[in-house]
Amino acid sequence: MAEQEAHTAPEQPEELLGELADLRRRTRTTRHGYWFPLILFGLLTCGAAPLYVAAAAVPTRSGAYTVDAGPLLLSGMPAGTSSFYVGWYWALALVGGYLLTLLWYRWHARRSGVWTPARGYLITGVALTVLALVIPPLTGLLHFLQGLWLPLGDVWLRGTLAFLIIAAGLWALARAERSRALAVIALVYTGAALLSSLYNIENVFFRLGWNPRTPFGWQLTALPNVLLPAAVLLAAGLGAFLVQRRGGRGTA
Amino acid sequence: MSEPAPLDPAPLDPAQPDPAQPDPAQPDPAQPDPAPRDPAQTDPAQPDPAHPTNGLDDTVHQRHRLGILTITAEARADFGYLRDALGLTPGNLSRHLTVLEDAGLVQVEKGYQGRRPRTWVRITGQGRAALAAELATLTELVRRHGGSPARQAGPA
Numbered sequence: 001m002a003e004q005e006a007h008t009a010p011e012q013p014e015e016l017l018g019e020l021a022d023l024r025r026r027t028r029t030t031r032h033g034y035w036f037p038l039i040l041f042g043l044l045t046c047g048a049a050p051l052y053v054a055a056a057a058v059p060t061r062s063g064a065y066t067v068d069a070g071p072l073l074l075s076g077m078p079a080g081t082s083s084f085y086v087g088w089y090w091a092l093a094l095v096g097g098y099l100l101t102l103l104w105y106r107w108h109a110r111r112s113g114v115w116t117p118a119r120g121y122l123i124t125g126v127a128l129t130v131l132a133l134v135i136p137p138l139t140g141l142l143h144f145l146q147g148l149w150l151p152l153g154d155v156w157l158r159g160t161l162a163f164l165i166i167a168a169g170l171w172a173l174a175r176a177e178r179s180r181a182l183a184v185i186a187l188v189y190t191g192a193a194l195l196s197s198l199y200n201i202e203n204v205f206f207r208l209g210w211n212p213r214t215p216f217g218w219q220l221t222a223l224p225n226v227l228l229p230a231a232v233l234l235a236a237g238l239g240a241f242l243v244q245r246r247g248g249r250g251t252a
Numbered sequence: 253m254s255e256p257a258p259l260d261p262a263p264l265d266p267a268q269p270d271p272a273q274p275d276p277a278q279p280d281p282a283q284p285d286p287a288p289r290d291p292a293q294t295d296p297a298q299p300d301p302a303h304p305t306n307g308l309d310d311t312v313h314q315r316h317r318l319g320i321l322t323i324t325a326e327a328r329a330d331f332g333y334l335r336d337a338l339g340l341t342p343g344n345l346s347r348h349l350t351v352l353e354d355a356g357l358v359q360v361e362k363g364y365q366g367r368r369p370r371t372w373v374r375i376t377g378q379g380r381a382a383l384a385a386e387l388a389t390l391t392e393l394v395r396r397h398g399g400s401p402a403r404q405a406g407p408a
Contacts, residue, residue: 013390113333
């Protein structure tokens with residue numbers, strides 16, 4: 001043992017620093033597991049797409065645009081008749097997704113031997129989801145709360161606030177994982193989520209000549225705003241999975 | 253992953269040489285040898301209190317204990333992971349952990365995963381401070397001797 005240590009021991013502080021930096025890099029690579037929440041929320045976003053198409057249905061009576069009972073901030077106010085399902089879908093999908101991610105990190109820690117503290121990520125996501133659910137109903141009792149969400153109508157009117165809640169979780173996770181790569185992914189995803197929230201992306205496709213003539217008619221024009229953030233998450237998740245799997249093999 | 257060996261509960265006898273400590277007769281290869289390089293150290297009449305080696309902590313300044321602190325500063329780590337990452341035997345790792353735990357630099361938590369015992373090691377605030385001080389000292393040593401601390405092991 002002593003012989004082995006003497007053989008592998010660095011002799012200069014510079015070498016020791018290099019060895020410690022290598023240990024830190026390997027530990028960080030081993031504990032990274034953020035591909036899972038990226039893929040999970042990418043799939044959950046794809047799962048919401050049919051609901052956005054349904055929510056964009058043409059009203060049965062001219063001018064009968066209604067706001068359904070349900071979580072207004074998560075449902076948004078699309079130009080169609082029914083956004084009820086979108087809101088409740090996201091309420092369940094966000095809480096479920098964050099809980100599943102926490103379980104994933106616990107399983108990953110037991111398997112890899114290094115533990116990422118994902119509790120801050122869970123608290124960020126669930127707290128924002130709960131706030132989105134309770135603030136509109138509470139505004140009836142506490143009128144000052146309307147100052148928190150009515151002026152921000154542009155970011156929730158399209159029913160895309162869930163994307164921003166996912167983005168906030170990614171920032172918390174990037175901090176917990178100490179990952180610059182995930183911070184870059186969070187930045188790109190936040191940009192996509194804001195674009196989806198503030199702009200009708202189908203306008204770009206329309207200018208490019210895409211004018212969907214299907215039984216769904218113009219309802220499909222809701223899809224680009226949903227599928228763009230989903231594509232960012234799925235592409236980043238797939239890339240992270242491949243990189244982390246290769247890194248795991250390299251450090252094994 | 254194999255079962256972690258239990259930590260040695262017996263405190264180290266100060267009268268006995270600590271097998272985890274470097275032998276004073278055999279300088280730790282990881283220990284920089286500043287004496288030949290610093291004339292001020294060879295002359296007791298002219299001590300250099302500002303020399304970086306004065307900031308080295310005997311508990312921390314040991315290659316494997318520095319490794320333990322570096323890994324646990326990054327993430328809470330399991331006994332088996334530390335053993336594999338540092339290439340130590342379970343008994344040797346236990347002794348290093350005992351030294352660090354007695355100094356308040358790490359916390360050792362024992363639990364179960366199903367029926368399997370699992371030992372997790374986390375760094376304390378004191379441990380982070382000691383690691384940061386040690387890394388700063390090593391970096392300063394490298395700088396003084398004309399090296400380039402290009403690959404730092406800082407906690408950031």
